[in-house]
Amino acid sequence: MNKDIATPIRTREILEKYGFSFKKSLGQNFLIDTNILDRIVDHAEVTKKTGVIEVGPGIGALTEQLAKRAKKVVAFEIDQRLLPILKDTLSPYDNVTVLHQDVLKADIQTVMAEQFQDCDEVMVVANLPYYVTTPIIMKLLEENLPLKGIVVMLQKEVADRMAAKPSSKEYGSLSIAVQFYTDPKTVMTVPKTVFIPQPNVDSAVIRLLLRSNPAVTVRNDVFFFQVVKASFAQRRKTLLNNLVNNLPNGKEKKSLIEKALQDSEIDGKRRGESLSIEEFAVLSDHLSKAFL
Numbered sequence: 161m162n163k164d165i166a167t168p169i170r171t172r173e174i175l176e177k178y179g180f181s182f183k184k185s186l187g188q189n190f191l192i193d194t195n196i197l198d199r200i201v202d203h204a205e206v207t208k209k210t211g212v213i214e215v216g217p218g219i220g221a222l223t224e225q226l227a228k229r230a231k232k233v234v235a236f237e238i239d240q241r242l243l244p245i246l247k248d249t250l251s252p253y254d255n256v257t258v259l260h261q262d263v264l265k266a267d268i269q270t271v272m273a274e275q276f277q278d279c280d281e282v283m284v285v286a287n288l289p290y291y292v293t294t295p296i297i298m299k300l301l302e303e304n305l306p307l308k309g310i311v312v313m314l315q316k317e318v319a320d321r322m323a324a325k326p327s328s329k330e331y332g333s334l335s336i337a338v339q340f341y342t343d344p345k346t347v348m349t350v351p352k353t354v355f356i357p358q359p360n361v362d363s364a365v366i367r368l369l370l371r372s373n374p375a376v377t378v379r380n381d382v383f384f385f386q387v388v389k390a391s392f393a394q395r396r397k398t399l400l401n402n403l404v405n406n407l408p409n410g411k412e413k414k415s416l417i418e419k420a421l422q423d424s425e426i427d428g429k430r431r432g433e434s435l436s437i438e439e440f441a442v443l444s445d446h447l448s449k450a451f452l
């Protein structure tokens with residue numbers, strides 16, 4: 161029986177056998193610590209009834225631990241060079257499917273419908289490529305996929321922004337976008353030493369459990385996010401100034417914006433970063449009367 165993939169010795173053996181060289185541009189930092197991997201799978205509460213989507217299996221370090229505990233794992237890998245390696249390293253597991261696809265272009269809805277019929281729930285579990293962390297998470301959330309949750313390794317700084325509360329320096333449009341769909345919690349911080357090669361930034365694991373309904377109900381989701389984005393456009397400016405300068409035709413509609421702020425009982429001199437998600441919802445509903 162082979163040792164686990166995620167040990168320093170076995171990982172080096174695999175890399176040498178295939179003459180694999182890391183591509184920084186694809187965010188390739190592989191995990192070499194089974195203890196960390198076990199904890200990630202624990203936090204995802206993966207069981208024999210769980211279907212798992214993995215983004216970027218690499219040489220299969222996390223995939224292997226998921227395969228041992230999940231009903232089924234479907235992994236999206238963009239790097240063609242890893243496919244023969246994965247075929248070899250994951251050969252002991254018959255519940256893994258590797259798809260050679262860019263996850264950002266993949267039709268995940270269809271893959272889920274085809275692959276996870278016999279699973280009770282689906283989780284996304286991954287050590288994400290750091291250069292595309294936010295687009296991947298936003299795609300998973302905005303496509304309204306029938307997921308139970310997402311448990312992923314990412315840059316600590318991004319995890320902090322996702323879970324940030326109003327009036328903190330990390331709070332911004334990403335916090336609101338993620339908290340609209342999920343209840344985020346950073347469950348682990350992870351030292352650089354558990355990767356090869358070691359990344360330049362600190363890492364963390366975040367758990368995003370999907371809400372059954374969005375955190376707030378708004379008249380128009382797209383406009384709500386437009387208002388949030390506009391409010392954070394220049395953090396040092398007041399809310400009123402940001403809305404006037406960054407909503408379409410905001411300058412001409414200044415008096416309507418002031419009225420919407422009044423109707424929402426929100427002082428336009430406040431900064432966007434002080435508004436809760438509920439306040440943004442009330443404000444965007446009042447503003448939508450003038451803009452939609």
Ligand code: SAM
Binds near residue numbers: 217237292
């Ligand atoms: N899961 C492995 C581990 O933990 O050791 C590898 C993680 S590594 C941080 C990220 C992986 O994502 C790499 O294998 C990389 O090739 C892959 N990747 C990068 N961009 C991708 C994309 N757009 N779609 C799918 N996979 C991608």
